[in-house]
Amino acid sequence: MRGWRISRQIGLLVIAALLLLIGANFIVTFVGPPPRPAPVLASDLVDALKGRDLPDRPVVLMVRETAPTVFVPRSGEKRRTDYEEPIARLIGRPPESVRFATAEMPHPGPRGEAMPPAFFGSFSAGVRDESNRWLVVRSAPQPLLTAWHRTTLTITIGVALLLALIALWVSRGIVSPIRRLSEQADQAYLDGKRGEISVNGPPEIAQLAVTISAMRDRFVDLVDSRTMMLAAIAHDMATPLARLEFHVAKLPANVRSQAEADLAELSALIASILGYARGQQRLESTPVDLVGLTRDLLERWDRADAPIRLMGAPQAAWLHGDRLWLQRLIGNLIGNAQRYAGGGKIDIEETQGAIVLTVRDDGPGFDPALAERLFEPFFRIEASRSRETAGAGLGLATARAIAEAHGGTLMAQSAPGRGAQFILTLPRAANIQP
Numbered sequence: 001m002r003g004w005r006i007s008r009q010i011g012l013l014v015i016a017a018l019l020l021l022i023g024a025n026f027i028v029t030f031v032g033p034p035p036r037p038a039p040v041l042a043s044d045l046v047d048a049l050k051g052r053d054l055p056d057r058p059v060v061l062m063v064r065e066t067a068p069t070v071f072v073p074r075s076g077e078k079r080r081t082d083y084e085e086p087i088a089r090l091i092g093r094p095p096e097s098v099r100f101a102t103a104e105m106p107h108p109g110p111r112g113e114a115m116p117p118a119f120f121g122s123f124s125a126g127v128r129d130e131s132n133r134w135l136v137v138r139s140a141p142q143p144l145l146t147a148w149h150r151t152t153l154t155i156t157i158g159v160a161l162l163l164a165l166i167a168l169w170v171s172r173g174i175v176s177p178i179r180r181l182s183e184q185a186d187q188a189y190l191d192g193k194r195g196e197i198s199v200n201g202p203p204e205i206a207q208l209a210v211t212i213s214a215m216r217d218r219f220v221d222l223v224d225s226r227t228m229m230l231a232a233i234a235h236d237m238a239t240p241l242a243r244l245e246f247h248v249a250k251l252p253a254n255v256r257s258q259a260e261a262d263l264a265e266l267s268a269l270i271a272s273i274l275g276y277a278r279g280q281q282r283l284e285s286t287p288v289d290l291v292g293l294t295r296d297l298l299e300r301w302d303r304a305d306a307p308i309r310l311m312g313a314p315q316a317a318w319l320h321g322d323r324l325w326l327q328r329l330i331g332n333l334i335g336n337a338q339r340y341a342g343g344g345k346i347d348i349e350e351t352q353g354a355i356v357l358t359v360r361d362d363g364p365g366f367d368p369a370l371a372e373r374l375f376e377p378f379f380r381i382e383a384s385r386s387r388e389t390a391g392a393g394l395g396l397a398t399a400r401a402i403a404e405a406h407g408g409t410l411m412a413q414s415a416p417g418r419g420a421q422f423i424l425t426l427p428r429a430a431n432i433q434p
Contacts, residue, residue, distance in 0.1 A: 006202045009170050016166050024159045028152050039118035040139060046090045048137045049127050071126040071134050073101030086115035087125065097128040177201025181209050185216070237270055287429065288326055290317045290355055291348055297331050298346075306338035313348035317355045319429045321406045329402040329410075330357070332395045333422050337361035341419065350428060354408075357424040365414040374412050375400045 004012075044054060073079065079101045088098040104121035119139070126136040145153070177200065184197045197213040200206070241263065248259045291313045298308055337344040341363025348357050366374070366381055373379050377397040396410075403410040408426035 004173075004202060006174055006204055009173060009202070013167060013170050017163055020159050020163060024155045027155055039120045040123075041118050042090075042115055045119065045125060045137060046087065049087070049091050049125060049135065051135065071099035071124075071128075071136065073099075073124045074103075074122060074138065076103045077101040077122060077124055078103070083115065088127075090115070091127060093127055099126045099134075100124070174202060174205075177205045181205060181212070184209075185212055241266060241270065284322045284324075285320045286323060287318055288321050288323045290319060290326070290330075290357065290426070292316065293323065293327060294330055294346060294348065294357070297327065297334055301331065301334050301338065303338055303343075306341075306343040308334050308337055308343055309345045311345045311347050313346075314350055317348055317350055317428065319355055319406070319426050321426070322402075325402045326406070329399045329424070332399045333359045333424070336395065336422075337363075337420075344419070353428055355426050355428045357426075359422045359424075361419050361421075363419050365418050365420050366412075368414060371412045371414065375410070 047054060079099065081100075083100045084098045085095045087100055088095040091098070100123070102119065102121065102123040104123075122139050122141075124136060124138045126134045128134050180201075181197070197209050197216065245260075245263055248256060248263060251259060294310060294313070298310060301308070334346075337359055341361030344359060344361035344363075346357065346359050348355065350356075370381065374381070375396050377394055379397075396412075400410045403424060403426065406426055408424065410425075411423045412420060413423065414420040
């Protein structure tokens with residue numbers, strides 16, 4: 001069924017359900033016991049009222065003696081005086097000493113006889129003896145589940161379980177290719193065109209895989225062309241910028257410092273654009289100790305006016321990645337905490353299959369509604385671009401791109417007045433020896 005269309009598989013499930021229901025109905029109707037107990041013959045009732053034992057006949061009767069007052073039928077039974085005289089005649093007692101009540105209309109006797117040949121359902125019959133006591137014979141109360149109910153319930157449960165197994169088999173044949181397609185699409189996001197998207201399953205899902213693969217290729221080509229164009233523009237700007245720096249050096253001192261500051265800002269902008277473009281490229285994969293890398297960066301970026309402290313971390317936390325770009329990612333988070341918040345602290349912990357690095361700064365925080373916009377290229381919270389907080393707004397965009405290229409995530413959290421928190425999650429590598 002792997003190559004069948006989804007509509008064909010669902011149609012097969014419907015047909016199987018109908019066939020099973022028809023078969024179950026046939027079994028219950030023609031093989032199972034009747035839906036109601038066998039009737040009580042009138043002759044057996046007469047013998048029971050005479051006080052005789054009936055051990056050799058499969059009658060369902062209960063005999064009991066009541067108080068010598070009145071005959072009391074069971075709830076739901078109505079007295080039938082038209083049957084009392086024939087019963088009295090058969091047992092040889094006067095009609096006023098016989099009572100009969102039933103919950104169902106008995107079947108009429110042959111040729112219109114008043115006495116029916118059998119009684120169905122609930123009934124009570126009584127005869128009063130010479131001592132004015134009543135001998136009462138009642139039909140035995142029916143159990144909640146009769147043999148017919150048990151047979152029907154068993155067949156129904158069996159059919160339901162069989163249908164559930166068939167439905168599970170069909171649904172797995174449909175859902176499993178979709179799940180594999182989702183996993184391959186997620187991996188293809190990280191691998192680019194190198195990631196293969198190919199699913200064996202229903203033709204509709206196979207065609208969807210082809211469409212997603214083609215869309216992925218077009219998206220990768222679009223991103224690559226945009227990145228190449230961005231890098232080319234930034235690279236070409238470097239040459240005239242170098243000439244401007246040469247000419248600025250010849251200016252008088254009173255104007256040269258201002259021009260050099262403007263050129264330095266422009267150079268930093270170009271460097272950020274080139275770094276962002278390079279961050280979109282494929283990375284090398286080598287064993288990297290994230291704890292050791294973070295300690296090295298903290299020693300290198302140590303500032304007395306904006307200290308960053310490593311509060312908690314394991315001895316080592318290994319992953320597969322590009323050390324240079326991981327250094328750029330964490331360095332960006334450290335630099336932001338120093339530049340905009342005056343310092344902070346870092347925690348590193350290992351969870352099931354992941355390494356979580358959290359940077360908490362000592363700044364004023366930001367509006368939580370802006371948490372995702374922080375990672376958009378060229379977005380800045382500050383309304384002005386002062387030289388004290390100079391930047392192109394590409395640092396966090398580059399950091400998230402590097403994190404996602406390593407199969408991880410980078411998120412921001414904050415509340416106004418409580419500082420910002422950046423959470424980096426990367427897949428942990430197992431069985432790496434330092």
